[in-house]
Amino acid sequence: MTDFPFPGLNLAIATPFGADGSIDFARLEENIERYLSVDVDGFVLSSGTGMHVYLTREESEELVRQGSRIINGRAKVIAQTSALLTAEVVERTKHAADCGADGVMVLPPFFEGPTDDQGIVDFYAEVAGAGLPVIGYNVPHAVGVTVTPALLRELCEIPNFCAVKDSSGDLGKQASLIRTGLPVMNGADHLVPFALFAGCSGLIWGGANFAPRASLALVKAAAARDWIRAREIWSLLEPAMSLIWEGDYVQSVYAAAQLTGYGTGAPRKPLRALPQDRIEALRVALGGLIELEA
Template identity: 65%
Template sequence: MTDFLFPGLNLAVTTPFDDRGGVDLDAFEDHLERYIAAGVDGFVLSSGTGMHVYLSREESDRLVARGARVIGSRARIIVQTSALLVEDVIARTRHAADHGAEGVMALPPFFEGPTDDDDLLAFYEAAAEGGLPIIGYNVPQAVGVGISPDLLRRLSEIPNFHAVKDSSGDLAQQSDLARTGLPVMNGADPLVPYALYAGAAGLIWGGANFAPRTCVALVTAATEGRWAEAREIWRALEPAMNLIWQGDYAQSVYAAAEMTGYGAGHPRRPLRALGAEKREALGAALGDLVARERDAVPA
């Protein structure tokens, strides 16, 4: 659809932490510049991959303010505003709007939260009071409740509800959502080329943190219908994208980004840095992505 606001690759960007585990806002500026230079279309600030649930409200707000200032008009800005209290979702959304964000992404409340369609609808109706286009976040394995095609149709009647990001990892389920004709964004790393072929309107991609140039090339090829080229690029990405999806997701993304020259320090407690054995497996899965991305990183 021509009026879709978030096409292409929207990077669920990692948050840099210093040696003491604090958010490193100065490093964040350089971090964003590398991804902008790589051609990323948009950013999700305070993303899940960026440790959103382990940031305080104040830290997240500062991160959004600094990130939005650095990005400016050079890429689109999406902010994750998920919170347990809908009032916090609204307040975070208004803060994002004040700093130039073009949209927000929000999970349903994720601890003993809504369990049926009417409750989910009521939540997103309230969240829409924040005033920005909303991307609903479908990750039933984490939240315990999912967005069905019927619910998506109802959600689309909310004026500010713009799309759903599907991170279920189930291509059949995502295809069911896409067949509604409403915008669906893929959020499952191993499904990227298949989701694009099936009609995904855009991507929110955490794994792209460690191979942004390669991921941009894949999306460009797929968008232009050069599927043979997209398939060849995917062959380089697939082993690592499949591996990180099997567990220790954020830790693996942080470790892989360090290996390819896009490091953001270690993930924040309670998560620990990836262990030696898993790092070895990850390095093997990355293959020539390490050399490809390191050679491309601006000095």
């Protein structure tokens, strides 16, 4: 869809933390400016990679406010506004709109929430009434709700519901969503080139924190339908993107970003920094990316 509002690479930016565990807004600004300098298309603030569930509401809203101020229209801004209470999701979404965000990403109701299609539709309809384009989130292994092609068709009838982000990690199921002809964003790092080839509408990509140059080069090659070049670039990215998907995802992104010069400090408790052997495995998987991204 040519009018899809969030094409290309939307970076699920890691939230930087200082030694005391507080958000390091100075480092956030430094990293955003560096990502903007290589033409990242959009940013997801308070993303899963950015540790949304381990931020207080006040911290998340301040992150959205500060991030939107720094970006200042130079790229698209998507804010995650997920919460347990529907009313709080609506309030957070209105706050994102006030900050100038272009859209929001929202998990379906989780932790014993409704799993029937009508319950999911009702939830997103209420959130969409807050006034911003809404990206739904298909991550069934985390929340117990699966967005099927039939449910996606219902959701896309809601005014302001603009896409689903698929982080299921199952390319076949993502392809079935894409075949509806409705907007689907890939959120599984190890599937990026395959999702682009299948025709996804855009990417929300956490691993791009540590390899923005190579990631953008891949997106550019795919847009040009230069699949040979895309495969060459993916051969550089694939070892690390596959490794982080195997487990300890957030901690691995933080560690890899440190290795390539986009440091964000240690992830917040209860997550722990990676052990040294895992960091060394990441270093090997990154290979030439460390020099390329420097």
